[in-house]
Amino acid sequence: MKPPPFDYVLAKNVEDAVLTLAHAGGDAKIIAGGQSLVPMLNFRLLKPSVLVDINAISDLSFIADDGDAVRIGALTRHRQLETSQLITQYFPVITEAMSYVAHLAIRNRGTIGGSLSHADPAAELPMLALLLDAELQAVSSTGSRTIAARDFFLGALIVDLKEDELLTEIRIPKLAPSSGWGFAEVARRSGDFALAGVAVTLSITNGIISSVRIAMVGVGDRPQRATEAETVLEGQRLTPALLDRVSRAARDAVTPHTDAHASADYRRHLIGVLTERVVSAAWRRANEAAA
Amino acid sequence: MSKLHTIKITVNGRTYERSVEPRLLLVDFLRHTLGLTGTHVGCEHGVCGACTIIVDGDSMRSCLLFAVQLNGRSVETVEGLGRVGALNKLQKAFQEHHALQCGFCTPGMLMTATDLIRKYPLTTDDDIRHGLSGNLCRCTGYQHIVEAVRAVVGEKAESTK
Numbered sequence: 001m002k003p004p005p006f007d008y009v010l011a012k013n014v015e016d017a018v019l020t021l022a023h024a025g026g027d028a029k030i031i032a033g034g035q036s037l038v039p040m041l042n043f044r045l046l047k048p049s050v051l052v053d054i055n056a057i058s059d060l061s062f063i064a065d066d067g068d069a070v071r072i073g074a075l076t077r078h079r080q081l082e083t084s085q086l087i088t089q090y091f092p093v094i095t096e097a098m099s100y101v102a103h104l105a106i107r108n109r110g111t112i113g114g115s116l117s118h119a120d121p122a123a124e125l126p127m128l129a130l131l132l133d134a135e136l137q138a139v140s141s142t143g144s145r146t147i148a149a150r151d152f153f154l155g156a157l158i159v160d161l162k163e164d165e166l167l168t169e170i171r172i173p174k175l176a177p178s179s180g181w182g183f184a185e186v187a188r189r190s191g192d193f194a195l196a197g198v199a200v201t202l203s204i205t206n207g208i209i210s211s212v213r214i215a216m217v218g219v220g221d222r223p224q225r226a227t228e229a230e231t232v233l234e235g236q237r238l239t240p241a242l243l244d245r246v247s248r249a250a251r252d253a254v255t256p257h258t259d260a261h262a263s264a265d266y267r268r269h270l271i272g273v274l275t276e277r278v279v280s281a282a283w284r285r286a287n288e289a290a291a
Numbered sequence: 292m293s294k295l296h297t298i299k300i301t302v303n304g305r306t307y308e309r310s311v312e313p314r315l316l317l318v319d320f321l322r323h324t325l326g327l328t329g330t331h332v333g334c335e336h337g338v339c340g341a342c343t344i345i346v347d348g349d350s351m352r353s354c355l356l357f358a359v360q361l362n363g364r365s366v367e368t369v370e371g372l373g374r375v376g377a378l379n380k381l382q383k384a385f386q387e388h389h390a391l392q393c394g395f396c397t398p399g400m401l402m403t404a405t406d407l408i409r410k411y412p413l414t415t416d417d418d419i420r421h422g423l424s425g426n427l428c429r430c431t432g433y434q435h436i437v438e439a440v441r442a443v444v445g446e447k448a449e450s451t452k
Contacts, residue, residue, distance in 0.1 A: 002335060005293045008313035008359050031360075038355040039336035041314075051313065053360060079349070103425020105403065106337060108349040109356070190424040 003041035007050045013059070014139055017052050018166050022141040024050045026163040032075055033110035035102070036118045060113070060168060063087060069173045074113025074166075078102070081112060090174045091132065093181040093199055097124045103191045113167045119222065121156045122193035124185070127223035131199045131215035134172045138165040153222040176203045176211065180286025182278030185217070186270050188261055194218040195262045196270035198250065200278045202233065204286040209233045214275065219256035219267050226250040229275065238283040243276055250275040298362040302327065303371030311358045318342045320358035321368060329369040329398050340426030343399040344368050350406035369398035372405065381405060381443050390439035392430035399426050404440050413444045
């Protein structure tokens with residue numbers, strides 16, 4: 001058999017799951033969709049003593065309208081997020097990005113909470129959480145806490161979750177109704193992790209850009225915001241010259257790696273091109289919405 | 292060895308009760324424990340799609356599931372589609388359109404296509420290609436596979452008119 005031996009606990013509820021984590025003394029892993037965890041087990045990169053299965057905790061699978069925000073349960077499958085009317089209504093940028101996440105069979109099983117807590121540097125969901133200023137809820141046997149997405153992702157496969165904590169939900173503040181958005185990524189094959197990706201949301205008030213947010217993925221050990229590029233756009237009208245400046249600001253903000261798939265220079269180039277595309281698209285959509 | 296768990300699992304309509312080690316992958320359970328070798332094992336880390344099966348109506352990778360997680364669940368494998376001499380429509384279309392060469396990817400292609408045909412209108416060939424993009428064919432015989440799925444979807448559209 002490929003994976004190392006482990007004990008298996010099917011958690012009945014959140015309390016049951018976090019108590020099992022606490023008792024295991026740091027040697028347990030949560031399994032939700034398992035679409036990243038099981039490959040790591042098959043390669044024996046991980047040897048947990050216990051797997052705590054949360055798939056039976058149906059309370060953790062939901063997409064709920066919460067007034068000024070939308071709450072998404074950690075056990076929600078990628079496919080549910082991709083096809084949710086509520087998500088399309090308030091966050092079309094998520095709907096668009098989800099079709100780039102892996103393949104059908106993976107999206108049928110993989111979960112939102114799993115992708116966020118696994119934190120692959122090239123994964124779309126951590127980038128979307130950062131873009132949309134999401135808040136993440138973590139529960140342990142001693143209490144619960146809320147973590148801002150900007151503080152949650154600490155490095156490649158490293159997040160601010162303690163060994164006895166379970167990510168239970170993510171809360172995303174709704175965008176202004178006339179927001180424009182854009183998402184684009186380049187991968188070698190359909191469904192592969194991004195070589196580089198950029199997402200943006202912005203509003204237009206009296207013809208000028210406000211509340212602009214730009215996030216980038218695949219070009220560092222974690223998703224990052226292009227704060228300099230955001231500053232370039234804030235309070236301006238989009239012109240070809242400004243588009244050129246914002247694209248350069250985004251490109252200058254990244255220090256990507258070189259690997260077998262793409263060089264650092266190529267990834268930096270992609271960030272420039274994709275930034276131009278998504279900012280143009282967001283500007284166009286925001287103007288259409290305002291009209 | 293860790294503690295054994297007894298599971299009850301329905302595969303192609305028949306219910307099996309077996310004791311399994313938690314680390315036993317579903318694909319190995321199907322092949323070794325139940326002797327259903329139609330489901331193929333390729334990459335064993337979720338990339339190639341050869342092991343795709345359907346769990347309670349959704350296609351999934353059987354190399355990324357543990358059998359112990361499937362207690363009480365219902366699984367469809369390629370053996371459930373048709374038999375030699377009594378192939379189902381999709382299998383016949385694969386045969387007629389020469390959609391298999393070495394045949395290794397075929398069970399995964401068939402199960403993914405089954406899920407796609409049940410759930411999506413597949414109005415364009417791009418929809419079919421996008422849907423099948425998680426299944427690799429090392430003979431690179433993709434064109435014929437798309438044509439086989441197209442043939443079945445075409446029939447489906449006509450029969451509902």
